[in-house]
Amino acid sequence: MTKYFTLFLLFVSLVSCNYINKKDVANKKEAYILIGAPASGKGYIAKKITEKKKNTLHVSTGDLLRKSANGNNKSLITSGKLVSSAEIKKMISDYIRENSSYDFYIFDGIPRMVDQVEILDKVMIENNIELKKVIVIDCDRKILTKRMNDRSKKEGRSDDKIEIFEKRISSYEKNAPSIVKIYQDRSFDKVARLSCENNNNVDFVL
Numbered sequence: 366m367t368k369y370f371t372l373f374l375l376f377v378s379l380v381s382c383n384y385i386n387k388k389d390v391a392n393k394k395e396a397y398i399l400i401g402a403p404a405s406g407k408g409y410i411a412k413k414i415t416e417k418k419k420n421t422l423h424v425s426t427g428d429l430l431r432k433s434a435n436g437n438n439k440s441l442i443t444s445g446k447l448v449s450s451a452e453i454k455k456m457i458s459d460y461i462r463e464n465s466s467y468d469f470y471i472f473d474g475i476p477r478m479v480d481q482v483e484i485l486d487k488v489m490i491e492n493n494i495e496l497k498k499v500i501v502i503d504c505d506r507k508i509l510t511k512r513m514n515d516r517s518k519k520e521g522r523s524d525d526k527i528e529i530f531e532k533r534i535s536s537y538e539k540n541a542p543s544i545v546k547i548y549q550d551r552s553f554d555k556v557a558r559l560s561c562e563n564n565n566n567v568d569f570v571l
């Protein structure tokens with residue numbers, strides 16, 4: 366009799382363990398961080414990932430700022446300068462807190478400066494989001510400039526004028542290598558590289 370009771374207890378504990386594991390998996394949220402120069406196709410890659418992974422939120426700091434920016438930030442954006450990290454911190458923490466029910470997050474446009482790595486770390490910890498992959502998009506400057514020209518005809522973004530665009534690329538070239546290095550030093554395997562020209566198949570970086 367005791368033998369059967371012990372077996373029963375073992376069975377119950379196994380089932381409940383499995384239940385806990387399933388629940389943990391269900392609650393785990395994961396993030397992709399996209400790093401790429403202006404016009405390198407971060408939006409395009411984000412769209413591809415969103416198609417592959419259900420319940421994914423694409424978080425573009427540029428889009429969020431364009432929707433909400435005050436006068437001062439608007440003029441910073443128009444002149445190709447960066448908005449202060451303090452404002453980015455508030456904007457991103459509020460936004461993720463208000464949109465916490467996703468399974469996957471794609472961060473596009475953050476971190477843009479080294480100090481924003483820590484800001485994003487904190488937001489991810491507070492919202493129980495783990496880093497899945499940092500995807501770096503490599504792109505030749507000639508291609509970027511051509512794309513910017515095409516895009517500015519279609520979208521008419523105020524910061525897509527050639528001299529402003531060059532400034533944004535220089536800012537990217539100044540900041541991105543140190544940011545990528547931080548993630549590589551933390552975990553080399555989590556940093557994947559994609560070419561901006563040959564990026565139809567994103568499966569291998571997911």
Ligand SMILES: Nc1ncnc2c1ncn2[C@@H]1O[C@H](COP(=O)(O)OP(=O)(O)O)[C@@H](O)[C@H]1O
Pocket residue numbers: 402403404426427428430441442443445446447448449450453473474475476477478481524533
């Ligand atoms: N993380 C950020 N920190 C500071 N400024 C930002 C950040 N993200 C976006 N911005 C501002 O918004 C502008 C547009 O950003 P975005 O749409 O990502 O453009 P792109 O990647 O094409 O340069 C940037 O040039 C900058 O002024």
